[in-house]
Amino acid sequence: MKFILDAEQRLFGDTLHKLLAEAGTPAVIRDWSAGTRDSGRALWRSLADAGVLAIAVPESAGGAGPLPVELVTAFHELGRHAVPGPFAETVAVAALLGHLQDGPGGGPGTGSGTGSGTEFGAWSAGIAEGTTVASLALPPAMPYALDADAADVVLVVDGDELRAGVPGEARASLDPARRLFSVTGGDVLASGPAVRAAGEAAYDMGALACAAQLVGVGRALLDVSVEYATARRQFGRPIGEFQAVKHHLADALVGLEYARPLVHGAALAYGSPDFARDVSAAKVAASEAAYAAAKIALQVHGAIGYTDEYDPSLWIRKARALYAAWGSPAAHRARVVSALT
Numbered sequence: 001m002k003f004i005l006d007a008e009q010r011l012f013g014d015t016l017h018k019l020l021a022e023a024g025t026p027a028v029i030r031d032w033s034a035g036t037r038d039s040g041r042a043l044w045r046s047l048a049d050a051g052v053l054a055i056a057v058p059e060s061a062g063g064a065g066p067l068p069v070e071l072v073t074a075f076h077e078l079g080r081h082a083v084p085g086p087f088a089e090t091v092a093v094a095a096l097l098g099h100l101q102d103g104p105g106g107g108p109g110t111g112s113g114t115g116s117g118t119e120f121g122a123w124s125a126g127i128a129e130g131t132t133v134a135s136l137a138l139p140p141a142m143p144y145a146l147d148a149d150a151a152d153v154v155l156v157v158d159g160d161e162l163r164a165g166v167p168g169e170a171r172a173s174l175d176p177a178r179r180l181f182s183v184t185g186g187d188v189l190a191s192g193p194a195v196r197a198a199g200e201a202a203y204d205m206g207a208l209a210c211a212a213q214l215v216g217v218g219r220a221l222l223d224v225s226v227e228y229a230t231a232r233r234q235f236g237r238p239i240g241e242f243q244a245v246k247h248h249l250a251d252a253l254v255g256l257e258y259a260r261p262l263v264h265g266a267a268l269a270y271g272s273p274d275f276a277r278d279v280s281a282a283k284v285a286a287s288e289a290a291y292a293a294a295k296i297a298l299q300v301h302g303a304i305g306y307t308d309e310y311d312p313s314l315w316i317r318k319a320r321a322l323y324a325a326w327g328s329p330a331a332h333r334a335r336v337v338s339a340l341t
Contacts, residue, residue: 003264020081032084033176048130056091058098061124068267079216084177092206093134099198148181157199175321210326211286218290221297255289277339280332294319
């Protein structure tokens with residue numbers, strides 16, 4: 001099956017690519033890694049102005065979505081440019097709040113709790129406008145909240161309870177631009193079966209966004225590796241002419257091209273009983289394809305690929321960090337098997 005974006009979706013992706021190319025994301029990544037947030041928050045607002053976050057927020061909450069195909073298109077570009085920040089977490093929070101406000105089985109504050117529809121609505125509107133950065137912990141699958149120190153809203157879904165998250169100790173990540181925080185639950189904002197269902201919806205949306213990011217990261221690594229293999233010469237010939245290099249690059253391309261339709265297929269399955277299964281299949285393929293592209297990029301570039309000063313190292317680290325983010329391939333394979341059996 002072919003997944004071909006329509007003209008508006010292609011224009012959306014092209015516009016984001018141009019915006020991010022002009023933003024100089026390597027400098028933003030290094031600032032974010034050092035704890036300097038100004039350039040990252042400015043880029044966040046620019047992306048929000050372009051509609052990246054509004055497409056994750058339901059229309060009833062002031063957004064333009066949910067539009068999963070457009071979301072995948074946007075996150076492919078975010079990955080392609082290795083944009084730092086809790087973007088997947090924020091769209092997952094948007095899905096969680098949307099489910100609580102509009103989903104079956106109840107609304108905010110279902111059962112005991114202190115949450116209010118006004119508070120949830122304000123957070124959703126803030127996400128759409130780009131004024132609210134959110135992070136989320138979903139234990140046990142996701143015990144840590146990404147960039148909780150930079151988030152305006154940190155939430156924890158623990159079983160049937162939604163709590164305000166209280167960030168604790170920061171944990172090191174393979175990617176210096178990803179600071180993971182242990183989180184404890186504070187005030188109960190909502191409780192009941194609707195919260196558990198909302199947490200599952202948030203997990204699926206976050207995993208889909210992460211899968212799209214991974215395909216974008218992998219594609220960027222493949223492109224820069226091909227460029228380097230064309231320019232770098234050994235024995236009077238470009239190294240890309242040697243089969244040992246050429247075949248590895250071809251394998252990376254095949255992996256990414258197999259992952260891409262799975263990610264788009266999962267987006268098209270949104271709202272169907274197969275959505276969770278298809279998201280898991282996409283996350284497995286995207287994780288492995290991006291990881292393989294990172295490994296090959298490192299092999300092609302040699303020792304230079306390890307250096308902090310060399311920009312592709314930022315993408316290599318992100319591919320390895322996102323590999324297990326929003327669920328490891330093993331965890332998602334288990335979900336696929338469970339759904340099929």
